[in-house]
Amino acid sequence: MSNFLPTSKKEVDSLGWDYIDIILFTGDAYIDHPAFGAAVIARVLEAEGYRVAVVPQPNWRDDLRDFRKLGAPRLFFGVTSGSMDSMVNHYTAAKRLRSDDAYTPEGKAGQRPDRAVNVYCNILKDLYPQVPVVIGGIEASLRRERHYDYWDDCMMPPILETSRADALVAGMGEKAVVKIARQIETGQPLQKLYFEGPLTTEELDSVYDLPYTRLPHPRYKGKRIPAYDMIKFSITTHRGCFGGCNFCAITAHQGKMIQSRSEASILREVEAVTKLPDFRGTITDLGAPTANMYRMGGKDRSICARCRRTSCLFPKMCPNLGHDHSPLLKLYESVLKVPGVKHAYIGSGIRYDLFLDENGFLDAAGERYFETLVRNHTSGRLKVAPEHTEDKVLDAMAKPSFTLFERLREEFDKVNRKFSLKFQLVPYFMSGHPGCGMKEMEALSRRAAIHGLYMDQVQDFTPTPMTVSTTMFHTGKDPRTGKPVFVERNIQRKQRQKSFFFKKG
């Protein structure tokens, strides 16, 4: 128990604390693991000497006792919706209420409100008007500017206005929260917006080396938390993504520059995972937003500092981009040598245009990476995301041409033949993206390159704040060119696009 940060008055008392510096409210269950933002922020502040308590999934519908139970903190309240935007967490792309919530014990839905940051923050502001409230996490971060909200189908003001928070931490907030704590402690005025940019490898290592128990808080009494089951044997190798897909908000939150952990830090975490009681030898994901961007980036960083491109890969790979897969290959090799590790799979997505073009592999390390990935780091199925087959739609998404996937399939088949494997290539597609109608979905289903492949699912495009695709969805124009783009806004027709492939198949 004492290894966790306190979540109740009883736990605070048992620590002998007569005050708390910072109280964090989160829409997720409290899982003390580096994959969960609230746990990371709590551990970072604790390492700086602050007394931190965590209030997970407070009840906002009763007499608000969860918001009162620990009283006012000495410095500030922190508020996050959790690991997801609460509207994405609650509703499907067809705006249907979901029946479960992976971030809650037993997957139970309804344990956090819609627009959780606004709800939690306004309650705290009413109860404790004199205490600063700092908001962060993906919901606050992506709603930091005036933005289009898909669920209410309207433009919304910046979340600082609607939540009445005193400050907003955009992006990954480790440095910013420590700065805020110091500023409040020393009586300095707060900024409205904090965006502290790329951590160094040493700083990132120090975040992952904090003493996480890697377990859900004992208050859940061993109940199953689906999101925890998914990540408990997985390791994050780096942050950020320079792919710049138009529908993805990762770059707006984590940044375009890759921040990589050292191999030593990753191996320390792998060793910690092997000591978990139910670990059976499989690291389920050695990943990141894009798994094969580890240690990659601009060769001349002074050019990158002046760069205005949103993607280092689209429409063509930037000549200044270093795309050497050797450090990642070495890392995979080292992980497999850790005693107790039998398999290390790559569950996160990869970008195949980092090692392949229409003519073949870009270099020897890229070819070795692909072969190693298929043979040693998939459980028999390599999942990749061409997202569509039609170049007009792919251009709207800022994804490479489908001819690249066709080339990938050839190379995949070669690896299967060379090593007498029967592995499968599983493509993922997206329907309902601006530029895509039924005609494009029909064309997708006719493509020979996907025939005979196992198809898992088609994802229906959800317009989330701060993406280029959402701007297209709202305005009906491509902001890159100002030209009109077809947008399917009718929910039934959007759903027909999603189900089209499987009906035909």
Ligand code: SF4
């Ligand atoms: S200069 Fe090239 S490598 Fe650097 S950020 Fe721009 S696109 Fe990426």
